Amino acid sequence: MLFLKEKVDKETGLSFNALLPNLYRDGGDSVAWHSDKEHRIGKNPNIAFLTFGQTRPFRFRHKTDKSLPQIEIPLHHGTLLLISGTTNTYWEHHIPKSAKDMLPRINLTFRKVITRKMF
Known part of the structure; x- marks a missing residue:
């Protein structure tokens, strides 16, 4: 997993610390419609998805403007998808x-978790 994390970090120019x-x-x-708004990943998080196995569609829909069409991205074996910026604010x-x-399909989701010092 560390090898894959280092490859994702290099490809995205980011540094992830959670998988x-x-x-x-x-x-x-499946996974239901959602946005990754966890307090532990901060506002406007970078999230990288690395897929292995069966191609599956990854769909986006706007949270409030239902006139916007859904976006579908096929995640093929070996696909790396990065979502960032305000994606999680406005899209599910x-x-x-x-x-x-x-x-079967395996998806590895990389995030940067914000850690707080206890002392």
Whole structure:
């Protein structure tokens, strides 16, 4: 994992310190619409998604302007997607379920977690 983190850091020019792995076993596994607004990753966080396995669509929708079309990015094996800036302020994202036969997919989500000193 450290090797992959270093490659992601180099490719993005950023330095991540947290990893959230997700396994999508088949088309029945998904993640609901959401924005990554965790207080531990700060305002306007940089989040890098690294995908292995089955291609799945990664969709965005605007939170308030429903006249804007959804954006769909296919995440193929080996895709690195970086979201940053105000993306999480104005947009939600998700991975939908699929009725198609799907092979497993692993998504590695890299973030910079803000740590506070206790003393």
